[in-house]
């Protein structure tokens with residue numbers, strides 16, 4: 001892995017970082033690139049007209065929107081016709097769940113390690129098509145979803161499996177390619193929530209071998225918008241939902257509902273240009289950040305890191321959650337708020353089944369520190385000092 005990441009130069013691209021606040025809730029939402037802010041301002045100032053028109057400004061607007069779609073598709077190694085951009089990952093999964101066709105009497109496998117965005121739509125699907133739901137959970141302490149712990153749930157009736165690439169609480173990276181292989185061997189479709197993976201590593205839907213994949217650009221340095229991928233083959237199972245007179249060829253036609261916000265779509269080339277070629281260096285930098293925090297957390301007898309305690313960037317991303325013995329997570333965060341400008345969070349982060357049923361946590365859930373490439377080693381050392389102070 002290249003080690004040549006210039007964090008100071010990266011920070012220059014984020015206006016929000018020029019203020020007195022350390023952003024460590026990046027898994028909730030990242031800060032926005034300057035080029036994105038500028039692009040949206042320009043679009044709304046000069047080219048904000050209804051798409052499809054033939055007059056001069058209309059053609060400019062059409063071209064910008066199309067360039068956004070093309071850039072998003074290329075970025076994840078998908079075809080232009082295999083993606084749809086929309087308001088949020090939750091919304092796009094709900095659109096898919098409204099359109100997916102599975103045979104009567106089929107079974108679906110859902111993981112308990114998920115943000116509810118990758119559960120509720122499939123429960124809705126199961127209700128709509130009268131399917132049986134089977135639950136998948138990984139054993140403690142690693143809490144890693146693997147082909148081995150999935151296999152006992154697979155069988156000829158299973159037609160759909162959904163899981164996360166990275167849990168927004170645990171941070172461990174699941175080997176989705178290996179899981180995709182066993183799902184496909186069993187004759188099922190595989191849907192992956194990439195929301196907590198995409199801010200940290202390059203997405204390549206073809207290399208992952210998935211049928212459906214989604215993530216949210218507002219956590220990848222862009223505006224509030226998400227992308228859903230469905231392979232051309234998997235789209236055969238998607239019943240198009242547009243008005244009767246509109247086309248039904250691409251995934252955008254099938255599930256878009258005219259909901260790809262223009263100014264957001266057209267700014268995607270700016271995000272992609274910023275990220276180009278930086279993935280390995282960003283991962284190496286984040287590995288240092290997670291190493292600093294994990295060294296401290298792992299050394300404390302009164303602190304339990306949830307999931308893997310490894311700082312290896314092949315094992316995890318820089319989203320780290322922990323609980324402190326005898327201390328409520330909310331109180332820990334509120335104390336940090338009182339004495340510092342470190343923006344960390346407590347809670348279940350919508351992964352409620354994981355927190356309640358798998359981890360058996362109190363309602364206040366975990367303390368979560370979620371770092372990205374623009375955080376500095378100095379910031380994380382500073383956070384460790386704050387934690388030492390409030391947990392003394």
Ligand SMILES: Cc1ncc(COP(=O)(O)O)c(C=O)c1O
Pocket residue numbers: 027028087088089090091115117118164166167168193195196215216226
């Ligand atoms: C892992 C994960 N999946 C899905 C979502 C939902 O994303 P969206 O807000 O775009 O619906 C989130 C949001 O926090 C998340 O962390």
